[in-house]
Amino acid sequence: MSISWRARDVAPPDREEAFVEAVSESIVPYGDMRNVTFGEHDEVTTANVGMLRLMRLRWNHGQAARSTRQIRRSDPEMCKIDVTMSGRFSSEQAGRQTTLVAGTFTFVDLSRPHRVAASRAALTAVMFPRALLPLRDKDLRELTGVAFDASGSAGALVTAVIRQMATDLDAYEGHGGARVAPTVLDLISAALAARVDRPAALPAESRRRVLVERIRAYIESNLGDPDLSPRAIAARHHISARFLHRLFEPEESTVADLIRHRRLARCRRDLLDPTLEATPVSAIAARWGLRDAAYFNRLFHLTYGLPPGEYRRLGGGPGGDRSTVGRAPGRARGDR
Numbered sequence: 001m002s003i004s005w006r007a008r009d010v011a012p013p014d015r016e017e018a019f020v021e022a023v024s025e026s027i028v029p030y031g032d033m034r035n036v037t038f039g040e041h042d043e044v045t046t047a048n049v050g051m052l053r054l055m056r057l058r059w060n061h062g063q064a065a066r067s068t069r070q071i072r073r074s075d076p077e078m079c080k081i082d083v084t085m086s087g088r089f090s091s092e093q094a095g096r097q098t099t100l101v102a103g104t105f106t107f108v109d110l111s112r113p114h115r116v117a118a119s120r121a122a123l124t125a126v127m128f129p130r131a132l133l134p135l136r137d138k139d140l141r142e143l144t145g146v147a148f149d150a151s152g153s154a155g156a157l158v159t160a161v162i163r164q165m166a167t168d169l170d171a172y173e174g175h176g177g178a179r180v181a182p183t184v185l186d187l188i189s190a191a192l193a194a195r196v197d198r199p200a201a202l203p204a205e206s207r208r209r210v211l212v213e214r215i216r217a218y219i220e221s222n223l224g225d226p227d228l229s230p231r232a233i234a235a236r237h238h239i240s241a242r243f244l245h246r247l248f249e250p251e252e253s254t255v256a257d258l259i260r261h262r263r264l265a266r267c268r269r270d271l272l273d274p275t276l277e278a279t280p281v282s283a284i285a286a287r288w289g290l291r292d293a294a295y296f297n298r299l300f301h302l303t304y305g306l307p308p309g310e311y312r313r314l315g316g317g318p319g320g321d322r323s324t325v326g327r328a329p330g331r332a333r334g335d336r
Contacts, residue, residue, distance in 0.1 A: 006043040008041070027053075028078070030064040051129065052128050052184060056124050063117040064117075078130060083163065084100040084121065086122045093109065094112065104148060109140055114144070128185055134203065146195065154191035157217055182209070186209045189201075211247060271311060282296075296308070
């Protein structure tokens with residue numbers, strides 16, 4: 001991750017020129033800057049994540065445009081999505097204008113003219129080669145200047161993943177990013193394809209990865225449900241339990257392993273939370289769907305090396321290392 005521009009590092013008279021240069025190097029050249037103002041904490045941060053480039057941008061106020069003339073001078077044949085983290089951000093392309101608030105995003109074809117405006121906006125842009133999208137030019141023209149929000153599962157998942165990545169760009173650079181990037185691009189492609197009613201445009205492996213990520217998100221949101229199980233998850237997603245298990249065969253863990261591991265991780269986090277020190281261990285376990293106290297104690301001990309009560313008392317194990325993660329639990333009988 002690199003900080004391309006930071007307002008407080010540049011003298012106020014030079015901030016706009018330095019900002020334009022940073023954005024040009026991080027994404028593509030923009031011009032026609034109007035009514036631009038910057039706050040002391042505004043900055044441009046970039047990271048390369050596999051075939052993706054992520055840019056975090058904080059911008060107090062102003063407008064900018066990418067013209068036909070600039071495209072002729074520099075056309076990397078790239079697209080991007082702009083995900084609003086906070087504030088308001090507007091984007092106009094192909095005669096359509098949309099105003100975004102936190103949790104929404106829009107698609108931009110950088111090979112076509114467009115205009116943007118910000119008002120106390122924090123934004124994460126994800127840029128990728130246009131050729132990697134499995135959609136026709138006609139489809140892409142219909143998608144520019146359109147807002148995507150959390151009302152659709154595909155759009156909500158894209159926003160959630162990008163917001164998570166933006167909190168720690170360093171963690172996604174290098175080999176980690178190379179593994180994550182294809183799935184992120186699949187999620188973006190799925191959201192775009194769904195909007196133009198062309199879900200079959202995605203290759204079969206891309207559709208598999210998208211469905212796996214949707215199931216992962218569903219599991220994460222329902223860990224507290226004691227009835228959460230592979231069979232319940234399959235029914236919720238209108239697939240068979242056998243097909244669900246086949247979906248996860250290329251993954252690092254089975255569905256049952258994933259449920260158990262995420263529940264234990266949530267329990268471990270709560271056990272080390274000082275604000276929950278008066279909450280009984282059994283209540284914490286039940287909160288995350290593990291109502292059988294004996295089973296929870298045995299499973300926690302197997303995974304983290306200590307019974308949960310002792311683990312809490314020692315602040316994370318011998319030496320009080322609260323950063324201890326522990327190994328992922330093995331499969332247990334009866335999880336399927």
